Amino acid sequence: xxxxxxxxxxxxxxxxxxxxxxxxxxxxxxxxxxxxxxxxxxxxxxxxxxxxxxxxxxxxxxxxxx
Amino acid sequence: xxxxxxxxxxxxxxxxxxxxxxxxxxxxxxxxxxxxxxxxxxxxxxxxxxxxxxxxxxxxxxxxxx
DNA sequence: CTTGAATAACAATTCAAT
DNA sequence: ATTGAATTGTTATTCAAG
Numbered sequence: 001x002x003x004x005x006x007x008x009x010x011x012x013x014x015x016x017x018x019x020x021x022x023x024x025x026x027x028x029x030x031x032x033x034x035x036x037x038x039x040x041x042x043x044x045x046x047x048x049x050x051x052x053x054x055x056x057x058x059x060x061x062x063x064x065x066x
Numbered sequence: 067x068x069x070x071x072x073x074x075x076x077x078x079x080x081x082x083x084x085x086x087x088x089x090x091x092x093x094x095x096x097x098x099x100x101x102x103x104x105x106x107x108x109x110x111x112x113x114x115x116x117x118x119x120x121x122x123x124x125x126x127x128x129x130x131x132x
Numbered sequence: 133c134t135t136g137a138a139t140a141a142c143a144a145t146t147c148a149a150t
Numbered sequence: 151a152t153t154g155a156a157t158t159g160t161t162a163t164t165c166a167a168g
Contacts, residue, residue, distance in 0.1 A: 003134075021160065037136050042162055051117035052161095053131065060144090065119065065131055069152070087142060103154050108144055118143095126162085 006034055007044050011064065014050065018061040025062065072100055073110050077130065080116065084127040091128065 009032060010025065019025050022041040029036045045062065055061040075098060076091065085091050088107040095102045111128065121127040 023160080038161075039137075039163085040135060042160095043135085046120055046162085049120050051119050051131070053117050054112055054115050065117070089142075104143075105145080105155075106153060109153085112144085 003044075006036065007048055009034060010041075010044055010048065010050075014062045014064065018055055018057060018059060020060055020062075022062075068100075069110075072102065073114055075100060076107075076110055076114065076116075080128045080130065084121055084123060084125060086126055086128075088128075 006029065009029060013019060013025060013028050017028070019028070022038045022045065025041050026036055026038055029041075049065065050062050051065055052060050053063045072095065075095060079085060079091060079094050083094070085094070088104045088111070091107050092102055092104055095107075115131065116128050117131055118126050119129045121129075
């Protein structure tokens with residue numbers, strides 16, 4: 001419904017936390033009161049052109065490319 | 067065995083083609099005479115810190131982040 | 133046009149071997 | 151330390167629906 005608001009939240013979340021998977025991102029969103037499934041996260045990530053990168057920690061995380 | 071040489075080839079290949087999957091990358095390498103499986107490609111991608119991005123074509127492709 | 137459930141497709145890791 | 155086969159985990163897409 002509020003795709004834009006959700007996508008802004010996604011960007012905010014990936015800046016704030018090391019989010020390893022789309023399921024984890026879904027969890028954060030759900031806890032923020034935004035009901036969402038992995039399928040839609042996948043589509044948001046595509047639209048936002050996010051990528052999964054190797055973090056300094058050695059783990060993968062979602063990030064925006066510059 | 068020749069990990070470095072292979073990884074250089076990987077970088078070369080992703081610059082030259084829009085490579086969508088690790089299997090596809092494995093195919094290119096195998097055709098270059100470098101025997102390799104998806105498991106190792108995954109490790110190479112991790113070491114090289116490559117990412118899967120949405121290409122201008124609208125498809126996903128592997129890329130180096132600047 | 134946007135979404136979720138289910139599934140297919142793909143990628144990361146384990147485990148054994150070298 | 152590096153790798154492949156098999157497996158597990160994760161993500162993209164399909165398909166139906168609103």
